Amino acid sequence: MKKDxxxxxxxxxxxLAFMLLPYAFTSSGSIFSLPNLASNGHDRxxxxxxxxxxxxxxxNYYYLIPKVYFSKKLILYFIVIVLFLLFFLWIATVFDHPERNFLDFGHGNPPKGGMPPPKPMDLRPMGGPPTQYGHTTLVYLIGVVSSLLxxxxxxxxKVEKDKMKSELSFLKAQINPHFLFNTLNSIYSLAxxxxxxxADAVVQLSELMRYIITNANDDVIALDKEINYINNFVQLQKTRLGNTVKIDYVVEGNAFGKCITPLILISFIENTFKHGVNPNQNSDIAIxxxxxxxxxxxxxxxxxxxSIQSDSGIGLQNTIERLSLLYPNNHVLKIDDNQENYTVILTIKVG
Structure with a gap:
């Protein structure tokens, strides 16, 4: 995936902030001083x-940790980390004080005829053991630990995201045949x-199945396509039920430019047809x-x-689980189940 x-x-x-860090809080009293790389060897x-x-x-972040640390080669990883630390300490000593042994952790004595030790008032950092060793080691270890974290x-x-994708794939695998079986039952009753x-019902079924086959595995889809799928489903139910059921179906608002997860609404709509229709009783459905x-x-x-249909409610339960996974903070679901009516109100962010 391309990075933004x-x-x-x-x-x-x-x-840039890291590279300029050594020049913050300088000994001159100012908070920050730009490095003088042209004439100041210490800055260089x-x-x-x-x-x-x-x-x-x-x-370390892009190679050592993925290739060595996450491959369970922990001993090799820490050996490499120690070797790089020794290398940086050696580089720091050679560049700043080539006359010193980088394993000499004392202050050392100046060579004969060399410059006298700095005066007490000279507060400029001199580098070398032990000051530079401690500074370099601290920055190095902070970099190693932070990259590991x-x-x-x-x-x-990534593991959590892959786990969620696996759960969603499992739920979709259950939902798709669930729709097919219930829709075939509707056409069977007509036949x-x-x-x-x-014949019209078969055409409507083909539209439904085409949508499921081509779009159901997408993460998101245009909202107008999802609504068109719901239109076909409701029309198929009207074809099957005729005038035996009063169906109040209304779509309001502009769906253009909006997206939604496929098949996230249909289970609630299908559920009302399964449990709100009986030829021997008055049936009233509002969508x-x-x-x-x-x-x-x-x-x-x-x-x-x-209800004359027996069903475990797997489609509805799976949809509720998918909502919690895909829209954890972007949906509100209210279900009112009383003695006379069953009502669902779902508000979901689609923008």
Whole structure:
């Protein structure tokens, strides 16, 4: 997946801030002083060392951690980390004080004929053991630990995302045949009665199945396509039921430019036809879809009748689970189940 430009801008800003870190709170009393790379050898040394530490941070994050640490080669990983630390300490000593042994952790004595030790009032950082060792080691270890924490956090997020995708795939695998079986039952009832509308119902079924086959596995789809699918489903139910059921179906608002997860609404609508229709009782079904701004509200209500269909309710339960996974903070679901009516009000963000 392509990274947004803000990702690169953020990393560039962080890299610049890191490179300028050694020049903050300078000994001159000012809060910040730009490095004088042209004439100040000490500034050049710090700039080079920090640049190498920055390069190592990305090398560790993008190569060592995925290829070595996450491959369970922990001993090898820590050996490499120690070797790189020794390398940076050696580089820091050679560049700043080539006359010193980088394993000499004492202050050392100046060579004969050399410059005398700095006066007490000279507060400029001199580098070398032990001051520079401690500074370089601290920055190095902070980079190693932070890159490990970032990589582990990203890995955990990926594992959680893959787990959610697996759960959604499992739920969709259950929902699709569920729709097919119930729709075939509707057409079967027409065929038994040798109704002239059977051919129209087959065409409507083909539209429904085409949608499921081509779009149901998408993460999101245009809202107008989902509503068109619901239109076909409701029309198929009207064809099957004729005038035996009063169906109040209304769609209000502009669906253009809005997106929604496929098959997230249909289970509530299908449920009202399964449990709100009985040829021996008055059946009254209301379905309203209202789109206002970035939000869609689905209102579904049916008068309770003695249902002639037996079903475990797997489609409805799966839809509720998918809502919690895909819209954890972007939906409100209210279900009112009383003695006379069953009502569902779902508000979901589609913008």
């Amino acid at each position: 430009i803000s990702f690169y801008v953020l990393h560039l800003c962080l890299c 040394i710090y700039f080079l060392i920090y640049f190498m530490l920055l390069v190592f941070f990305y090398f 970032f990589a582990i956090n990203i890995r955990l997020q 038994i009665k040798k109704d002239d509308k059977t 309203r879809i209202t789109i206002v701004g970035d939000y869609l509200t689905l209102f579904v209500s049916n008068y309770k009748v003695q």
